[in-house]
Amino acid sequence: METDKNTVVPGRLVVELCGLALKNPVMTASGTFGYGEEYAPFCDLNRLGAIVVKGLSLEPRLGNPPPRIMETPCGMLNAVGLQNVGVRAFIAEKLPFLRQFNVPVIANIFGETIDEYRRVTEILTRAAGVHAIEVNISCPNVKKGGVAFGAHPDAAAAVTEAVRGETDLPVIVKLTPNVTDITEIARAVESAGADAVSLINTLTGMSVDIERRRPHLANVTGGLSGPAVKPVALRMVWQVVRSVQIPVIGIGGISTAEDALEFLITGAKAVQIGTTNFIHPAATMEIIDGIEDYMIRHRIGCMKDLIGSLQIVF
Amino acid sequence: MAEKPSIAIGQVMENRSVAPGHFLLTIRLPLSFATPIPGQFVMIRDPDRDEPLLPRPISVYGFQREEGHAILNLLCRVAGRGTSLFSRMNRGGALTVLGPLGRGFTIDPDVRQLLLVAGGVGAAPLTFLLQEGSLPEPHSGKRQVTAYLGAGTAELLTGLNRFEGFCDLRTATDDGSRGYHGNVTECLALDLAGYDAKSTLILACGPGAMIRSLALLLRDTRIRCQVSLEERMACGVGACLGCAVAIQEGEGRTGYRRVCKDGPVFDIGELLWNSPEESMSLS
Numbered sequence: 391m392e393t394d395k396n397t398v399v400p401g402r403l404v405v406e407l408c409g410l411a412l413k414n415p416v417m418t419a420s421g422t423f424g425y426g427e428e429y430a431p432f433c434d435l436n437r438l439g440a441i442v443v444k445g446l447s448l449e450p451r452l453g454n455p456p457p458r459i460m461e462t463p464c465g466m467l468n469a470v471g472l473q474n475v476g477v478r479a480f481i482a483e484k485l486p487f488l489r490q491f492n493v494p495v496i497a498n499i500f501g502e503t504i505d506e507y508r509r510v511t512e513i514l515t516r517a518a519g520v521h522a523i524e525v526n527i528s529c530p531n532v533k534k535g536g537v538a539f540g541a542h543p544d545a546a547a548a549v550t551e552a553v554r555g556e557t558d559l560p561v562i563v564k565l566t567p568n569v570t571d572i573t574e575i576a577r578a579v580e581s582a583g584a585d586a587v588s589l590i591n592t593l594t595g596m597s598v599d600i601e602r603r604r605p606h607l608a609n610v611t612g613g614l615s616g617p618a619v620k621p622v623a624l625r626m627v628w629q630v631v632r633s634v635q636i637p638v639i640g641i642g643g644i645s646t647a648e649d650a651l652e653f654l655i656t657g658a659k660a661v662q663i664g665t666t667n668f669i670h671p672a673a674t675m676e677i678i679d680g681i682e683d684y685m686i687r688h689r690i691g692c693m694k695d696l697i698g699s700l701q702i703v704f
Numbered sequence: 705m706a707e708k709p710s711i712a713i714g715q716v717m718e719n720r721s722v723a724p725g726h727f728l729l730t731i732r733l734p735l736s737f738a739t740p741i742p743g744q745f746v747m748i749r750d751p752d753r754d755e756p757l758l759p760r761p762i763s764v765y766g767f768q769r770e771e772g773h774a775i776l777n778l779l780c781r782v783a784g785r786g787t788s789l790f791s792r793m794n795r796g797g798a799l800t801v802l803g804p805l806g807r808g809f810t811i812d813p814d815v816r817q818l819l820l821v822a823g824g825v826g827a828a829p830l831t832f833l834l835q836e837g838s839l840p841e842p843h844s845g846k847r848q849v850t851a852y853l854g855a856g857t858a859e860l861l862t863g864l865n866r867f868e869g870f871c872d873l874r875t876a877t878d879d880g881s882r883g884y885h886g887n888v889t890e891c892l893a894l895d896l897a898g899y900d901a902k903s904t905l906i907l908a909c910g911p912g913a914m915i916r917s918l919a920l921l922l923r924d925t926r927i928r929c930q931v932s933l934e935e936r937m938a939c940g941v942g943a944c945l946g947c948a949v950a951i952q953e954g955e956g957r958t959g960y961r962r963v964c965k966d967g968p969v970f971d972i973g974e975l976l977w978n979s980p981e982e983s984m985s986l987s
């Protein structure tokens with residue numbers, strides 16, 4: 391659809407993702423936006439495409455000892471270790487706040503065993519106000535579970551199948567970049583019933599304090615995020631988009647509308663904004679506006695005409 | 705009640721060196737910026753630079769409202785790349801200011817004797833507390849305020865002028881160039897027996913070693929003490945869980961709290977000291 395410049399097309403940014411109608415393709419990334427409440431003073435939560443909350447486990451988790459974060463060139467390392475209030479406290483204490491808003495809530499979940507993933511899914515499916523499940527099989531900062539499931543196609547498929555069997559909600563499986571071939575994992579979770587994949591989680595990294603000859607993080611290694619990872623994330627999105635039929639959600643180092651557009655043009659159906667929230671608490675709002683401006687400027691009437699419009703012609 | 709935080713673009717009105725490696729920033733903010741509570745902090749960042757990426761947490765040292773705008777003072781020590789760049793900012797430069805953030809000091813009305821204990825730039829939040837209008841009135845009578853300020857040398861006792869005349873003042877320097885020759889906790893220890901445990905409150909801010917020695921000193925007393933902690937931060941608003949500090953949750957259970965949201969001010973008794981290596985990264 392060709393539209394005149396400056397014509398306001400209602401719902402120009404709308405995307406349909408696994409049966410959910412999102413106002414726009416911009417979501418927040420798990421672990422970088424708390425439970426939404428933390429950013430409510432700076433963002434109009436109603437304007438977001440979706441809110442993905444901090445990873446939830448069956449029981450509360452303490453997380454790793456400090457120091458947990460370290461800034462690195464154009465990025466940061468974190469080893470939070472999935473500290474969270476537990477799925478029941480989330481439903482009782484955090485979800486009521488989110489229900490006030492007209493925005494889909496995506497619960498990011500984590501388990502040490504396949505059974506834990508299953509039970510967390512079951513509890514969340516019964517709760518009012520959860521619109522989709524994002525299965526984290528890619529956290530590099532915990533000893534058990536997490537990336538152990540995400541690094542092997544069979545294990546990734548087994549977790550996906552278990553979650554799939556427990557819920558009618560859309561199931562998004564979040565992939566780790568810390569593998570040799572991410573498309574192999576993506577195909578495995580697609581076959582196991584995933585409705586979408588999101589990528590990337592953080593890249594495992596490390597940083598050393600040379601004065602004290604100690605690692606900067608108590609966990610020694612941590613997950614790298616922020617602008618530094620963007621080219622790697624984009625390359626992986628490109629690979630996965632061509633390997634699976636299900637929608638791909640692009641994550642990794644997105645700080646501006648231009649960054650988000652790179653992912654969308656490459657074929658991501660939606661994007662998640664992570665570390666950038668820490669730097670510009672209202673970044674998601676500016677990114678949404680920037681995508682709309684771009685579409686007006688380029689006379690693109692709907693997201694369908696933008697997503698995956700990459701042309702490899704020179 | 706703390707007012708809502710906001711993000712504002714501030715303008716550097718003055719950037720003055722106050723001691724070697726220490727500088728005082730005066731920033732003009734829109735009037736809409738909420739009034740901070742003593743102990744609260746702001747996250748600042750140079751919007752014209754791509755790095756450092758993350759904003760840096762700095763305590764509120766002073767805050768006033770003037771015609772049409774608010775004025776924020778920050779007392780900073782050059783610790784690394786971020787603070788070094790701030791120290792070189794010129795008048796007219798822009799700074800993104802997120803705040804006010806965190807939970808400040810709480811002074812109960814039954815407190816008759818306030819002891820402010822600071823090491824180095826830890827004096828900043830306590831200075832703001834002394835600023836006119838920041839201290840709540842006690843239930844009855846007058847409140848006595850005594851400050852114990854410590855630093856490496858006399859020269860590094862920054863912001864002393866904001867204490868002189870506003871309270872009783874004791875100073876301590878590591879090299880003995882002013883006041884007590886030794887650290888500030890030892891200086892306080894000499895006087896401690898003279899204070900009535902029931903009506904005294906200690907508010908402290910400083911390096912990890914100072915806070916640890918203070919915890920040790922107060923372990924067998926019943927004097928209340930609140931400390932302002934420092935930890936590396938990313939978001940400053942409670943979302944990333946990067947700024948964890950280990951807390952005693954009763955019966956040997958440990959938990960982590962967020963310095964940015966649950967603190968930065970904590971009761972000293974809540975902090976976990978059993979294995980400082982593991983529980984506190986402050987050093």
Ligand SMILES: Cc1cc2nc3c(=O)[nH]c(=O)nc-3n(C[C@H](O)[C@H](O)[C@H](O)COP(=O)(O)OP(=O)(O)OC[C@H]3O[C@@H](n4cnc5c(N)ncnc54)[C@H](O)[C@@H]3O)c2cc1C
Nearest residue numbers: 760761762763780781783784785786787828934935936968
């Ligand atoms: C609530 C709070 C209030 C603070 N108030 C003040 C203040 O009023 N004045 C002031 O000068 N400083 C204050 N700090 C400390 C200040 O935030 C750090 O010195 C600063 O972030 C270091 O940044 P940098 O880029 O200069 O150093 P970096 O290169 O990042 O680090 C240099 C050194 O400082 C340490 N460091 C880094 N971040 C922090 C941090 N957040 N807290 C403590 N140490 C850190 C590092 O471990 C390293 O040893 C406060 C910190 C917190 C958490």
Ligand SMILES: Cc1cc2nc3c(=O)[nH]c(=O)nc-3n(C[C@H](O)[C@H](O)[C@H](O)COP(=O)(O)O)c2cc1C
Nearest residue numbers: 419420421445468526590591615616642643664665
């Ligand atoms: C502090 C922090 C905490 C995170 N916690 C989670 C989490 O709980 N679950 C999860 O799936 N991903 C988590 N992530 C990964 C992000 O959601 C995202 O995949 C990653 O940071 C890359 O995106 P970015 O570069 O935009 O930050 C976390 C990232 C950060 C920086």
Ligand code: FES
Nearest residue numbers: 940942944945964
């Ligand atoms: S700095 Fe992010 S939770 Fe405290």
